[in-house]
Amino acid sequence: MTKIPNLSFTMPVIMLCTRSFMLLITFLTGFSMSGLAQDKLASVDLKNHFWYKNAVIYNLEVSAFKDSDGDGRGDFTGLTQKLDYLSALGVDAIWLAPFQPSPGQDDGYDVADFYAVDKRLGTGGDFAEFVNQAQIRGIRVIMDLVINHTSTQHQWFQEARKSKTSKYHDWYIWSDKLPKDYKVGMVFPGYQEAVWSMDSVSGQYYYHRFYQFQPDLNYANPEVVREAQKIIGFWLNQGISGFRLDAVPFIIEIPKGPGNNPKLDYKFLTDIRQFAQSRKADVVILGEANVVPEENLNYFGKGGEGIQMMFNFYVNQFLFYALASGKLEPFKKALVETQIIPDASQWAHFLRNHDEVDLGRLTEKQRNEVFEKFGPDKNMQLYDRGIRRRLSTMLGNDRKHIELAYSLLFSLPGTAVIRYGDELGMGDDLRLQERISVRTPMQWTSDKNAGFTTADTAFRPVIDFGEHDYKKINVAAQTRDSSSLLSWTTTLIRMRKACPEIGLGDYTVLDTGSPDVLGLRYEHNGKSVVILHNFSDQPQQTNFSVKGADILYDLINNDDKKPVAGKYNVSLKGYGYQWFRVNQLIPN
Ligand code: NOJ
Numbered sequence: 001m002t003k004i005p006n007l008s009f010t011m012p013v014i015m016l017c018t019r020s021f022m023l024l025i026t027f028l029t030g031f032s033m034s035g036l037a038q039d040k041l042a043s044v045d046l047k048n049h050f051w052y053k054n055a056v057i058y059n060l061e062v063s064a065f066k067d068s069d070g071d072g073r074g075d076f077t078g079l080t081q082k083l084d085y086l087s088a089l090g091v092d093a094i095w096l097a098p099f100q101p102s103p104g105q106d107d108g109y110d111v112a113d114f115y116a117v118d119k120r121l122g123t124g125g126d127f128a129e130f131v132n133q134a135q136i137r138g139i140r141v142i143m144d145l146v147i148n149h150t151s152t153q154h155q156w157f158q159e160a161r162k163s164k165t166s167k168y169h170d171w172y173i174w175s176d177k178l179p180k181d182y183k184v185g186m187v188f189p190g191y192q193e194a195v196w197s198m199d200s201v202s203g204q205y206y207y208h209r210f211y212q213f214q215p216d217l218n219y220a221n222p223e224v225v226r227e228a229q230k231i232i233g234f235w236l237n238q239g240i241s242g243f244r245l246d247a248v249p250f251i252i253e254i255p256k257g258p259g260n261n262p263k264l265d266y267k268f269l270t271d272i273r274q275f276a277q278s279r280k281a282d283v284v285i286l287g288e289a290n291v292v293p294e295e296n297l298n299y300f301g302k303g304g305e306g307i308q309m310m311f312n313f314y315v316n317q318f319l320f321y322a323l324a325s326g327k328l329e330p331f332k333k334a335l336v337e338t339q340i341i342p343d344a345s346q347w348a349h350f351l352r353n354h355d356e357v358d359l360g361r362l363t364e365k366q367r368n369e370v371f372e373k374f375g376p377d378k379n380m381q382l383y384d385r386g387i388r389r390r391l392s393t394m395l396g397n398d399r400k401h402i403e404l405a406y407s408l409l410f411s412l413p414g415t416a417v418i419r420y421g422d423e424l425g426m427g428d429d430l431r432l433q434e435r436i437s438v439r440t441p442m443q444w445t446s447d448k449n450a451g452f453t454t455a456d457t458a459f460r461p462v463i464d465f466g467e468h469d470y471k472k473i474n475v476a477a478q479t480r481d482s483s484s485l486l487s488w489t490t491t492l493i494r495m496r497k498a499c500p501e502i503g504l505g506d507y508t509v510l511d512t513g514s515p516d517v518l519g520l521r522y523e524h525n526g527k528s529v530v531i532l533h534n535f536s537d538q539p540q541q542t543n544f545s546v547k548g549a550d551i552l553y554d555l556i557n558n559d560d561k562k563p564v565a566g567k568y569n570v571s572l573k574g575y576g577y578q579w580f581r582v583n584q585l586i587p588n
Pocket of ligand 1: 106109110146210246247288354355
């Protein structure tokens with residue numbers, strides 16, 4: 001007799017197994033399910049399982065952060081000593097600029113060995129100790145993955161140029177003749193002569209999207225793809241939680257070279273993400289891709305199967321325009337244009353990073369307005385498109401304007417990325433060339449060399465002049481001052497963390513009744529926050545409705561608001577901002 005299974009017992013088990021199986025597949029395949037299926041699953045219960053959707057990421061260069069051995073250059077042991085500082089600030093993840101051996105012609109973005117630590121920054125052991133201590137504090141480590149190109153000094157290039165029969169020859173991109181458009185597509189105009197240069201050893205021209213000493217790798221060659229996977233696997237084994245993928249649109253050009261009308265191989269991104277997730281399920285790939293909104297889903301993947309995160313360069317440029325001009329409409333439009341992304345994907349928002357502020361997507365008129373306000377001298381501008389200054393100097397060291405900018409950053413839809421020293425209001429040194437101006441040593445104390453090093457001379461000058469002099473701006477002084485920018489930033493980060501709706505929820509741009517005030521409302525799981533920012537230096541009055549809100553609890557000033565005739569009236573000081581929680585001050 002056939003045994004009839006007890007369905008009331010087996011069905012839930014089957015359902016449970018199917019679900020676990022789906023989850024397993026989801027992690028192992030990098031969401032290769034159809035976009036719809038994945039989005040449904042994610043919106044049901046996965047959205048807040050992605051750590052990177054609501055994190056605070058801190059970007060730093062090991063060499064410029066803290067020197068532990070007195071040789072004048074920062075190192076991993078110095079960085080380890082400062083982990084408590086970063087933990088107290090509220091940092092969830094550190095993004096390390098390149099730290100591998102490099103001739104340093106592009107400050108480490110010219111890697112000479114992908115599998116080692118630059119000796120000047122410490123040993124492999126020092127690196128492991130750092131990662132371990134970060135993990136103990138619940139801080140993840142993301143590293144720059146610079147695989148579009150190598151240094152010309154990399155062994156691969158050295159072998160490649162020697163002989164056409166070397167297996168490495170086809171790892172790079174060569175041409176016997178100088179291509180007609182050898183000047184098209186330079187990333188660093190004014191500092192770069194061409195994108196094809198003659199290699200005297202091979203007698204051929206090689207392709208380099210960036211500086212001449214950075215030959216592009218040839219990703220049409222499967223061996224190069226395999227090597228990129230090995231690099232990823234290697235660093236994941238060292239405890240790395242994710243990668244900031246450098247120069248994404250250039251890596252995926254197939255074939256490379258501007259003259260060839262390259263197609264973009266987006267599948268590469270899905271493949272590399274799948275590979276990374278096969279080694280570590282919660283790895284994140286954060287892409288450096290300055291693209292227009294129509295391109296976004298090609299990078300994220302329609303169902304979120306591409307790279308999980310991208311810097312929102314598009315919004316960043318219009319944000320700078322809004323900060324400089326007070327005109328909000330293009331910024332609001334950019335927010336709306338980048339609003340729809342898959343549930344598992346996330347934007348990384350930022351104000352400043354280690355490069356110039358790139359304003360290339362503004363109109364010439366808009367760009368000139370930003371130049372005029374934030375970088376009027378030629379020496380402040382770079383590559384005909386950007387500004388090589390820190391935030392504080394651009395905003396004239398105006399505390400109110402700086403607060404507005406950072407309050408805004410932490411309330412933008414995505415994950416916030418901050419640059420070391422910006423929490424203190426550090427400045428820049430325009431005597432240093434190109435983008436090095438914003439990479440000066442961290443200012444720890446008012447002691448010699450800002451407490452960065454005990455050496456007589458730091459590897460790069462510490463800022464010791466003007467309003468941003470380390471004797472005035474340093475961690476030690478600001479730690480003991482409850483009104484300092486550092487104390488304010490720490491409180492802001494805590495407030496942001498109490499509002500997970502920002503990273504997870506849906507948002508609407510409110511009609512605030514004032515052209516100068518941006519109002520954002522976030523909603524997630526029945527909880528909601530409303531945040532206002534006044535871009536004008538003059539006080540503004542707002543008048544707006546918030547559906548379903550009986551009261552707005554003020555998260556900063558204990559000044560709660562009730563609607564009058566269905567509308568909220570909130571006055572904001574010049575550059576003022578307000579964070580409110582809807583209906584519940586402490587949500588359940
Ligand atoms: C983008 C990086 O942000 C920049 O600093 C670097 O010079 C180029 N990629 C080349 O790697």
